[in-house]
Amino acid sequence: xxxxxxxxxxxxxxxxxxxxxxxxxxxxxxxxxxxxxxxxxxxxxxxxxxxxxxxxxxxxxxxxxxxxxxxx
Amino acid sequence: xxxxxxxxxxxxxxxxxxxxxxxxxxxxxxxxxxxxxxxxxxxxxxxxxxxxxxxxxxxxxxxxxxxxxxxxxxxxxxxxxxxxxxxxxxxxxxxxxxxxxxxxxxxxxxxxxxxxxxxxxxxxxxxxxxxxxxxxxxxxxxxxxxxx
Numbered sequence: 001x002x003x004x005x006x007x008x009x010x011x012x013x014x015x016x017x018x019x020x021x022x023x024x025x026x027x028x029x030x031x032x033x034x035x036x037x038x039x040x041x042x043x044x045x046x047x048x049x050x051x052x053x054x055x056x057x058x059x060x061x062x063x064x065x066x067x068x069x070x071x072x
Numbered sequence: 073x074x075x076x077x078x079x080x081x082x083x084x085x086x087x088x089x090x091x092x093x094x095x096x097x098x099x100x101x102x103x104x105x106x107x108x109x110x111x112x113x114x115x116x117x118x119x120x121x122x123x124x125x126x127x128x129x130x131x132x133x134x135x136x137x138x139x140x141x142x143x144x145x146x147x148x149x150x151x152x153x154x155x156x157x158x159x160x161x162x163x164x165x166x167x168x169x170x171x172x173x174x175x176x177x178x179x180x181x182x183x184x185x186x187x188x189x190x191x192x193x194x195x196x197x198x199x200x201x202x203x204x205x206x207x208x209x210x211x212x213x214x215x216x217x218x219x220x
Contacts, residue, residue, distance in 0.1 A: 016218065024129065025129035025130070026129050026131070028131070028216070029130070029131040029132075031218050032131060034218075035213055035216050037212055037216060038134075040130070040131075044130060
């Protein structure tokens with residue numbers, strides 16, 4: 001799961017601490033999400049997206065595993 | 073209650089428990105430590121609910137959950153293995169003198185040894201839990217550093 005939290009934080013001039021405080025998690029959680037160490041729950045992902053007033057897909061991108069398709 | 077006050081309170085309770093434990097040993101009565109232990113844990117649980125600083129979110133809850141589950145998975149196997157061994161000893165399997173066993177049950181695993189084994193297993197469980205916690209905390213980015 002990729003995300004653009006860092007980009008959105010920069011756009012809104014927010015520190016990790018500010019964002020963490022605003023959505024009710026610890027700064028370490030924001031850092032872990034940004035670094036891809038932790039995949040947030042749907043609830044938390046929506047909270048983050050809502051905080052930046054964008055759709056969830058704009059913040060989080062699901063890495064589709066490569067699937068081979070047989071073409072006849 | 074602030075987070076640091078909670079930690080101080082927990083430390084104080086641990087010291088009280090230690091003192092009562094030795095008092096119980098002195099008077100050869102396990103009741104005081106058993107009562108104080110349950111009361112101490114209850115106080116810690118209630119105090120934790122009054123902490124106003126944020127100390128837990130979904131990531132830390134997941135770390136706790138995973139560590140507890142893995143500890144349980146290891147612990148029940150060890151506990152079952154020990155229990156099976158203990159039952160076999162009690163029954164004298166495979167040299168099983170059935171006629172004598174019923175009249176004079178062997179006392180290989182006395183209450184004292186059982187207590188030591190229980191304490192040992194409990195300590196093992198605590199160490200296992202701490203180890204799993206560290207592992208999952210690391211996995212979920214607890215010690216990640218950032219440029220900020």
